[in-house]
Amino acid sequence: MPPVRPGAGAVTLHDVAAAAGVSLMTASRALRTPEVVSAATREKVMQAVAQTGYIPNLLAGGLKSRRSMTVAALVPVISVPQFLPTIQVLTEQLDRAGYQVLLGQTGYDHAREEALLNTMIGRRVDGIVVAGLLQHGDTARRLARLGVPVVETWDMTERPLDTVVGFSHVQVGAAVAGHFMARGWTRVGLATGSDQRAGQRRAGFLSVIGKEVPTAVTEVPAGVPHGRRALSALLDQAPDLRAVFCSSDGMAEGVLTEALARGLRVPEDLAVIGFGGAEFSASLHPSLSTVHIDGAEIGRRAADVLIARGQGGDSGPAIVDVGFQLVLRGSTGDAA
Numbered sequence: 001m002p003p004v005r006p007g008a009g010a011v012t013l014h015d016v017a018a019a020a021g022v023s024l025m026t027a028s029r030a031l032r033t034p035e036v037v038s039a040a041t042r043e044k045v046m047q048a049v050a051q052t053g054y055i056p057n058l059l060a061g062g063l064k065s066r067r068s069m070t071v072a073a074l075v076p077v078i079s080v081p082q083f084l085p086t087i088q089v090l091t092e093q094l095d096r097a098g099y100q101v102l103l104g105q106t107g108y109d110h111a112r113e114e115a116l117l118n119t120m121i122g123r124r125v126d127g128i129v130v131a132g133l134l135q136h137g138d139t140a141r142r143l144a145r146l147g148v149p150v151v152e153t154w155d156m157t158e159r160p161l162d163t164v165v166g167f168s169h170v171q172v173g174a175a176v177a178g179h180f181m182a183r184g185w186t187r188v189g190l191a192t193g194s195d196q197r198a199g200q201r202r203a204g205f206l207s208v209i210g211k212e213v214p215t216a217v218t219e220v221p222a223g224v225p226h227g228r229r230a231l232s233a234l235l236d237q238a239p240d241l242r243a244v245f246c247s248s249d250g251m252a253e254g255v256l257t258e259a260l261a262r263g264l265r266v267p268e269d270l271a272v273i274g275f276g277g278a279e280f281s282a283s284l285h286p287s288l289s290t291v292h293i294d295g296a297e298i299g300r301r302a303a304d305v306l307i308a309r310g311q312g313g314d315s316g317p318a319i320v321d322v323g324f325q326l327v328l329r330g331s332t333g334d335a336a
Contacts, residue, residue: 019048072120082276085295093303127306173204191230227254249274267333286330
């Protein structure tokens with residue numbers, strides 16, 4: 001059969017059946033339940049699919065089975081390194097179970113997040129994974145009413161919408177502040193993003209320090225340029241600053257760069273801790289102390305929840321705390 005001409009109309013299953021020399025029912029079975037037809041028939045049908053360029057109508061199949069075999073995954077910014085392991089493992093796990101992932105970028109904008117969620121609901125996704133919490137807006141209430149499985153990640157709450165897989169940002173901030181205090185560093189500051197989770201880390205940090213500290217707030221996502229500007233602002237506020245906690249490893253790299261440009265020694269004059277556990281953090285000079293999050297485990301556990309729900313099984317506890325690890329390196333004088 002010659003290739004279908006552009007503009008000749010969508011290729012249908014009838015075209016595939018005709019090209020393969022089989023009935024419409026046989027072609028349908030070869031694609032939907034291939035185990036019930038012979039290997040030779042499957043091969044003929046698959047060759048016809050390749051020849052015609054046929055793409056199955058997944059929505060039509062989903063209307064019959066009430067399953068679309070798609071999952072929506074929403075992250076603030078796709079390019080942020082800390083979310084990449086989560087998306088990679090989530091996609092791999094779901095792919096092995098026959099699901100496809102639709103990825104959306106919210107840009108730290110609640111209105112955009114709601115618009116994306118409404119679009120995904122309209123496409124009848126079988127589950128939603130979101131970086132953050134959905135404790136706001138009509139869309140969260142709609143999801144609860146519809147019974148769409150939702151896994152909130154990279155955060156923690158005692159009252160998840162459905163299931164949460166993450167950790168406490170408040171505890172992260174408290175742990176970093178505790179390390180600063182243990183080292184006797186009281187002239188400390190914060191280089192922080194403007195997003196809600198960074199705000200939670202700041203709250204945890206201040207709860208341990210016990211007082212307000214110099215703070216530079218930047219737009220998100222924050223990288224090296226933001227870190228350089230943040231340290232400049234902090235030193236304007238407190239020239240005798242001794243240690244800085246940054247809301248991302250990218251921002252921390254900028255703080256290290258600005259410190260070097262100003263002739264400050266790290267960690268002798270200024271100690272720095274980042275957040276996220278980015279791969280590059282160990283390769284900086286000095287190596288960057290950071291808060292490591294097992295993003296791959298978050299993706300794995302989120303996928304397990306959705307797969308179990310799709311199979312009608314027990315998805316486990318509603319609250320999964322993967323914790324975090326304070327990785328101490330050269331930028332705080334703890335390692336070479």
